[in-house]
Amino acid sequence: xxxxMLDQLEVGKPVKIEKDGKTICVARVGDExxxxxxxxxxxxxxxxxxxxxxxxxxxxxxxAEFDLRTGVALTLPANISLQTYAxxxxxxxxxxxI
Ligand code: FES
Numbered sequence: 001x002x003x004x005m006l007d008q009l010e011v012g013k014p015v016k017i018e019k020d021g022k023t024i025c026v027a028r029v030g031d032e033x034x035x036x037x038x039x040x041x042x043x044x045x046x047x048x049x050x051x052x053x054x055x056x057x058x059x060x061x062x063x064a065e066f067d068l069r070t071g072v073a074l075t076l077p078a079n080i081s082l083q084t085y086a087x088x089x090x091x092x093x094x095x096x097x098i
Contacts (some may be wrong), residue, residue, distance in 0.1 A: 002093035009033065009094065014057065016048035020098045024085060027052050027068055033087045034068035035096045041066075041073060041080035 003017055004026065014027035016038050025038040025048040036057070038047050045061035052058075056074065058065045064078030071082035086097040 014048040035085040036082040042078040
């Protein structure tokens with residue numbers, strides 16, 4: 001079952017979803033969609049409240065940036081990668097695969 005509809009996912013406006021006991025940040029970049037752990041690897045901040053630029057998401061709390069494609073922490077204070085999840089897009093349906 002789809003987690004969300006592509007046309008409801010605004011570019012630059014990540015959303016938070018709960019799935020299989022995990023809290024996941026879903027972000028659209030162009031026609032691609034990426035899913036990473038919602039909790040920043042530095043501390044307890046929700047990345048879905050952060051800002052997306054190109055393929056990066058910036059934590060609103062202390063400014064760490066992560067690559068949405070790989071989960072890699074690009075800037076301090078975070079130095080631990082985020083878990084990423086595959087996203088399947090089928091027409092307008094978006095499904096995060098856990
Ligand atoms: S909680 Fe995200 S950078 Fe500190």
